[in-house]
Amino acid sequence: MKPCPRPGLVPLAASLALCAALLLPPALGAGSRPRQACATCRGITERFNQGLADTAKKNFGGGNTAWEEKTLSKYESSEIRLVEIIENLCDSNNFECNNMVEEHEEHIENWWFKQKKKYPDLFKWFCIETTEVCCPAGTYGPDCLACHGGSERPCYGNGQCDGDGTRGGDGSCSCHREYSGEFCLDCADGYYSTLKNDTHSVCAACHDACKTCTGSTNKDCKDCKEGWIKNEEEACVDVDECAEEVSPCKDDQYCLNTDGSFKCKACDASCLGCTGDGPGKCKNCSSGYSIEDEKCTDIDECNLAEKECVRENEDCINTPGSYKCVCSEGFEKKDDVCVQTVKAGEVETLATAPPSAEHEDL
Ligand SMILES: *[C@@H]1O[C@H](CO)[C@@H](O)[C@H](O)[C@H]1NC(C)=O
Numbered sequence: 001m002k003p004c005p006r007p008g009l010v011p012l013a014a015s016l017a018l019c020a021a022l023l024l025p026p027a028l029g030a031g032s033r034p035r036q037a038c039a040t041c042r043g044i045t046e047r048f049n050q051g052l053a054d055t056a057k058k059n060f061g062g063g064n065t066a067w068e069e070k071t072l073s074k075y076e077s078s079e080i081r082l083v084e085i086i087e088n089l090c091d092s093n094n095f096e097c098n099n100m101v102e103e104h105e106e107h108i109e110n111w112w113f114k115q116k117k118k119y120p121d122l123f124k125w126f127c128i129e130t131t132e133v134c135c136p137a138g139t140y141g142p143d144c145l146a147c148h149g150g151s152e153r154p155c156y157g158n159g160q161c162d163g164d165g166t167r168g169g170d171g172s173c174s175c176h177r178e179y180s181g182e183f184c185l186d187c188a189d190g191y192y193s194t195l196k197n198d199t200h201s202v203c204a205a206c207h208d209a210c211k212t213c214t215g216s217t218n219k220d221c222k223d224c225k226e227g228w229i230k231n232e233e234e235a236c237v238d239v240d241e242c243a244e245e246v247s248p249c250k251d252d253q254y255c256l257n258t259d260g261s262f263k264c265k266a267c268d269a270s271c272l273g274c275t276g277d278g279p280g281k282c283k284n285c286s287s288g289y290s291i292e293d294e295k296c297t298d299i300d301e302c303n304l305a306e307k308e309c310v311r312e313n314e315d316c317i318n319t320p321g322s323y324k325c326v327c328s329e330g331f332e333k334k335d336d337v338c339v340q341t342v343k344a345g346e347v348e349t350l351a352t353a354p355p356s357a358e359h360e361d362l
């Protein structure tokens with residue numbers, strides 16, 4: 001089946017474009033089709049060259065008899081070898097690739113038998129000159145015009161030319177991060193020029209402290225970045241947000257200054273307000289904690305002279321910042337008092353049974 005037959009007189013590229021327009025999913029933007037066609041074609045020629053390499057040693061026993069040499073040279077440019085290579089040009093599920101190969105099989109055969117010697121570069125012959133789905137490097141669009149900044153070094157080597165090497169795109173530059181402007185010759189914000197002549201422009205990163213600059217240090221800033229401020233020597237230095245009279249953090253956080261910014265971090269659970277990390281940096285202690293060795297330390301309420309859990313069959317358990325009163329082993333809470341646990345089936349022996357080992361109601 002030929003899903004996209006070529007009408008007799010329509011030029012190849014036009015029929016291919018028509019074909020592609022009919023067959024490709026509409027999700028691809030209009031401008032991406034020519035690029036996709038070129039990528040497909042490039043893939044085909046790469047697989048072809050791989051196939052050439054893979055079949056190079058075939059039918060060659062390693063010996064050197066006249067018979068073998070004759071067989072080899074015959075195989076080298078044979079139809080059998082061509083068919084073997086063509087069979088592996090596309091993955092079976094790659095519709096566009098299979099379609100392109102089918103469409104242009106005569107061209108590939110023509111190249112193999114007649115043009116290969118004269119035009120050894122298959123990509124150039126097939127994709128650029130014959131099917132016209134690609135352009136030479138540094139050019140773009142239907143007519144393979146030079147990219148912005150020239151085809152030799154598109155975008156002066158500082159960016160990517162839109163559609164470079166394909167029949168798509170508009171030749172405009174998307175500059176690398178350091179550069180800006182139509183030709184990527186200017187430095188982007190945060191970068192400064194280290195070299196600029198007729199053909200080259202090189203930009204390097206400003207110091208961290210600068211938004212814009214003329215050189216590499218924090219004294220070369222034109223403007224400071226947010227979080228930095230100019231000092232007496234006109235250098236941009238970090239603002240210590242934590243030194244402000246009113247802390248920028250909440251009451252249960254401490255402030256940590258960083259280059260160009262600051263962080264708010266949670267105080268230790270033992271603190272009521274703090275100046276840093278850990279129980280040694282508390283301003284005051286949380287309830288249930290008291291100062292001990294300059295640290296807020298948990299108070300063991302169960303060890304105080306005055307007992308906290310005073311009811312019968314009740315134990316005290318200390319917790320961080322507090323304590324719990326729980327029924328002793330073998331007892332459980334009922335109507336706010338601890339009563340002996342009654343277990344099903346143990347009713348008769350209850351009187352003599354040892355306390356249950358299970359912590360049922362802790
Ligand atoms: C511009 O600078 C580049 C990089 O240093 C150098 O290779 C080139 O020769 C220079 N061109 C001119 C015209 O000075």
Ligand SMILES: *[C@@H]1O[C@H](CO)[C@@H](O)[C@H](O)[C@H]1NC(C)=O
Nearest residue numbers: 272273282283284285286287
């Ligand atoms: C924290 O301790 C200070 C004395 O160091 C005291 O003046 C202040 O009232 C305490 N604040 C709280 C919430 O306990």
